Amino acid sequence: MVAQEFTVDLNKPLVFQVGHLGEAYQEWVHQPIVSKEGPRFFESDFWEFLTRTVWWAIPTIWLPVVCYCISMSIQMGHTLPQVALLVVAGIFVWTLVEYTLHRFLFHIKTKTYWGNTMHYLIHGCHHKHPMDGLRLVFPPAATAILCVPFWNFVKLISTPTTTPALFGGGLLGYVMYDCTHYYLHHGQPSSDVPRNLKKYHLNHHFRVQTKGFGITSALWDKVFGTLPSSKTAEKSR
Incomplete structure (x- = not known):
């Protein structure tokens, strides 16, 4: 007797269904569902609330933390030019973190119940309902929660006085990434650079999901050979 394949009921909370x-x-x-109305994740209103975030909450919450971290390095004796370089370095480090997380964690292949469930929560939901x-x-x-290991990582590669500014730069890179990501999905760019970046990202969603892992730029896709072919990119136009 052949077991019947499981079917997800989109009218019910999804998180504990997808693992099956x-x-x-x-x-x-x-297989994306293109709708601005998101699905319900949990029966619990509390947990459901925690999964929903307005885009402007990101700069509102994290930019003050960025400023505080930068001020710490200034108070420890670093000049403004030195701190500016550290912030730029932090942003650069973030672009690599952004690429690495997107490629190796967000697009990990899963097939077990809890593997599927965790993947859906982390990134699968975004591909299903982009x-x-x-x-x-x-x-x-x-x-x-993720700031804790990132802070410890920065401490390993820097000194006590440079760690705050470098971390602040990385956090600023994250804010830029998340705001850019929202804009690429819901904004209507009129100039070439953001318009091409939007095409590049939507190509990752709707045509070749195994390439094009950069969000704020295609730098690391070029470095690591995950840049979509020009023919594929042209089809997405």
Whole structure:
């Protein structure tokens, strides 16, 4: 007797359903539903609330933290030009973190119940519902948790007086990334640079999801050979 394939009911909370898809999850999650109305994740209103974030909450919450971190390095004796270089270096480090997370964590292949469930929460939901405006930026509570290992990483590669500014630069890079990501989905760019970046990102969603992992730029896609071919990019125009 052949077991019946599991079917996700889109009218019910999704998070604890998707794990049952097993090996079929990867195919299901990469068939996008283009609607600005997002699905319900949880039965609990509390947990549901934590999954929804307006885009402007990101700069509102994190830019003061960026400023505080930068001021710490200034108070420890660094000049403004030195701090500016550290902030730029932090932004540069973030672009690599952004690429690495997107390629190796957000696009990890899963097939177990909990693997599918966690992947859907982290990134799968975005590919399934790419226009869900309240799930395009990272929830602040999750960002706060991830700041701890990022701070420790920065401490390993810098000195006590440069760590705050370097971390602040990385956090500023994250704010730029999340705001850019929202704009690429919901903005209507009129100039060439943001318009091409929007095409580049939507190409990742709707044509070749195994390439084009950069959000704020295609730099690391070029470095690591995950740049979509020009022919594929041209088809997305």
